Amino acid sequence: MPIMQLLHWLPDSPIVTFTILLLVSLTLPPWFERLRLPGLVGLLLAGVVLGEHGLGVLNSQSETMKLLSDIGKIYLMFVAGLEIDLAQFKSKKDRAIGFGISTFIFPMLAGIAIGLWFNMGWNAAILIGSLLASHTLLAYPIVQRLGLIDTEPIIISVGATIFTSISALLVLAICVSVQAGEFSLFSLSWQLGTLAIYSAIVLFGFDWAGKAYFKRNGSEEGNQFLFVLLAVFLASVGAQIINVDQIVGAFLAGLAVNDAVGNSLVKEKVEFVGSVLFIPFFFIAMGLLLNIPVFLETLTTNFTLPVAIVLGLIISKFVAAWAMKLLYGYSRDETLLIWSLSIPQVATTLAAALVGFNVGLLSEAVFNSIIVLMLATSILGPLLTQQYAPRLLPLKAKPPLNPNQALIWWENRQQEAEETPPFTVVVPLANPDTQRYLMEMAALIARHEGGSIVSLAIATHAQVHMDEPELQSALQQSRFLLKRSVKVGQQFNVKTDPVLRIDSDVATGIIRTACEQDASLIVMGWSETGSIRARLFGTVIDSVFWSSHCPVAVMRLLQEPVNIRRILVLVKSIAPRTIRTIRFAQLLADTNQASVTLLQVCPAQTPDAQITILETQLAEVLRSEGPQINAQIVVKPANDVVGAILDQARGFDLVILRSQRRRTAGGLAVSSVTHDVMENLQCSVVMFGEPQT
Structure with a gap:
């Protein structure tokens, strides 16, 4: 058997064992999840195939497998x-x-x-x-x-x-x-x-x-x-x-x-x-012990x-x-x-x-x-x-939430403050290709609220000496971005204050500046989160979401914000945070006279009576507070949440969803609906998040 001969040519090395385990962990679970089976089934099966009772590539009694299995079990x-x-x-x-x-x-x-x-x-x-x-x-x-x-x-x-x-x-x-x-x-x-x-x-x-x-x-x-x-x-x-x-x-x-x-x-x-x-690795090791x-x-x-x-x-x-x-x-x-x-x-x-x-x-x-x-x-x-x-799910519509709970966070703070602080949008700038659309979106929101923009450029520098050539080059690039941001603000007749900051960490610079400026909202550009490096060490977006004192809107804009006419808002459940996301969508739609559609995907087994109740609750949320805009409500029964969302999103200019933390269940990663939707949508996207407190 050529395959068997090739496998037995592999060196008997811990590195080979570790590489095989990585390959199996990367490839098999997604295939089994597409078959509606837990990913761990694929890992167990791989252990059976690769173990002593299969191809004999992995040895359950080797020191490497014992160590990795024990660590996985712990x-x-x-x-x-x-x-x-x-x-x-x-x-x-x-x-x-x-x-x-x-x-x-x-x-x-x-x-x-x-x-x-x-x-x-x-x-x-x-x-x-x-x-x-x-x-x-x-x-x-x-x-x-x-x-x-x-x-x-x-x-x-x-x-x-x-x-x-x-x-x-x-x-x-x-x-x-x-x-x-x-x-x-x-x-x-x-x-x-x-x-x-x-x-x-x-x-x-x-x-x-x-x-x-x-x-x-x-x-x-x-x-x-x-x-x-x-x-x-x-x-x-x-x-x-x-x-x-x-x-x-x-x-x-x-x-x-x-x-x-x-x-x-x-x-x-x-x-x-x-x-x-x-x-x-632990589940693969379990498969190695299975005697077929x-x-x-x-x-x-x-x-x-x-x-x-x-x-x-x-x-x-x-x-x-x-x-x-x-x-x-x-x-x-x-x-x-x-x-x-x-x-x-x-x-x-x-x-x-x-x-x-x-x-x-x-x-x-x-x-x-x-x-x-x-x-x-x-x-x-x-x-x-x-x-x-x-x-x-509730058998009757819940009473509307306290109006103060339904407000966007900064509006709630304004009511409690003795003096209403000015509405301020902080826009961190880093990518010249996406800068204009971000500034236009921030300008539309700030103009709607009678506020201003703080455009922020951060030159990262971890050294003591300020005369490093790399720092000077970063400062020059940052000043160029800030000049362009001021011009965009002038075009929309919105006051724009450029801020240049030197910091060793971009996320820290953003959240500290936003706090110093008493910002009402941070508008950021989307960055890649699916890479191994991003997952291991986190991204700037992760850090800002976790640490910011004010709401954060992360945007991937594929067209000019002034041309956005149809907005889809993904609703997970009727909760204060979800309602504040809806309020943000209403505010955004009111700047452009756009329409908003609220989409809630419920299990396919949900009775018609409960679907009607969900629609009633969402209608009450739209009526209770916020700008009165052209709005529709869609409650879609489906077990394939991502597929239902992508199907409903066709024809929309912008999709707004709320930031969700990724969980694990039984020790195995659960697919993130938010991540899958972001990766597959063909239109502009806004991910709206709030302070943790």
Whole structure:
């Protein structure tokens, strides 16, 4: 076989292994996502094909694969802890713990029963029960898109993740200790005691240290990133010292630094590095361990085991959700949504299953059955969530929001101030090719509000000496851009103040100037965000969005702003921030006598009655405040959000969308609708973002 011969010619080098892992992680997940399958399925399949039971290119026992797999496993559990919303958990702590106990106990009992039924012994049976007891919120992006994250069923499902994950990892630690022959009543008490002390040190000590370090190094994102990595691996090492598996420490570290990191750029970078590098490596390593003959035998001759585990999980999770209905009086739809969210088994389940398999506690048949469980539940759970979540949309139109909430941020500030500050638009200039359109847009807005423009050019310079030739050249270019900006302002009869600044960082120069000028709005040009460098180190846009005190409008303008006549606004849910984006669109349309169309894409299963309610709510938003313009409302039922948006966007001159932070789910990156839409739209685009506070 030529392919086999070519593969075996590859050098036996860690660099070759790392390169193959990178290639697989880059290429396979997008293909499987197009087939409506989780990307991790492709990674597992690649591990099977490239492993000892396939082409033999990768060796699961090599030091390189062991190291990368361990790092991926640790990172997976760390991100699982990092993503838990502690604020939501605290808001419904009692009910979240109640559901956590329910959705832990019933699957635990089901798993023990299955293990004993198949003659596995008490220790293995208890471990199987703990594997079924946790859950991964794979379907969280679905409810987030519908604007349901503040509803009680979602809050308790998120909160229960903390309880079930910690409990499952604790059971794992005890089972591994028993398997090693180190279990006794004294050893159990000693294990629980040391684990309690260790957990307190990690949860409270790391939280305190993180806040203190971030406070002292607020602008050093590189050092913050290294601090987070040190925290997770230090916690993992500490877990091993007290004879607990390292994934326990990684999860606790994620919870500990969660509060310190918050929704910062550092958190996004930490999650990004894990999602594209180490976590995919872990799933490939899982595939390497799959013995295809044994796997097929498990599905054929011993198919009752995986069927029993899958059905046991689904039924026990349903019983747990139904218990919450009886206890707290949830409706049928709320109960079914809670059930669907608790079905997927990915992060904790797979990491713990690998530990159990490596220590000889779980057989290959059980390990293969857990893989089947993961595949089945990661597909079934989101499908059920997509079916039941739309039913929780309001059955009647909500009363209009407080008018002050509906105002754009700077208008709200003007009402509260004793003296109304002048409306000021700051326009950072860097690209001569896009400068004119940005200045024209800023001039239209400023003229409409009776304000002025501050055109800003930043010459970057990190050296002490001001006579460097590079700096002088940058200053000359900046002065040229500022002169052109003043001419554009004069053409629109808008006062334009040119500002030239020397700074070591462009983003810092922009946000500080905007704050010094008491800016009402920052208008920026679009820059590439899809490159590896941009994703790893961030962009100027990212930094300005996170740090600015005022709204930011990032624009990719393909035609003169004065010619924009049809504006499409993408609406995710009825919330104050979304409404302020609509207000911005109304302001923009009023400068040009343009029309505005509001587009909300809802799941295909949304009933007609709820679509009518959504239309009514959007109509009320348009009527309540802002300039009265020619407006239309479109509520489009579709599961392919990006495709529906691109289809509706045909014929529009400008699309406005709100800045969204990218999330991960189950440790794997979730496609960003915002990014995909920006990349594929053929018209001008404005991405509108607001201060974080």
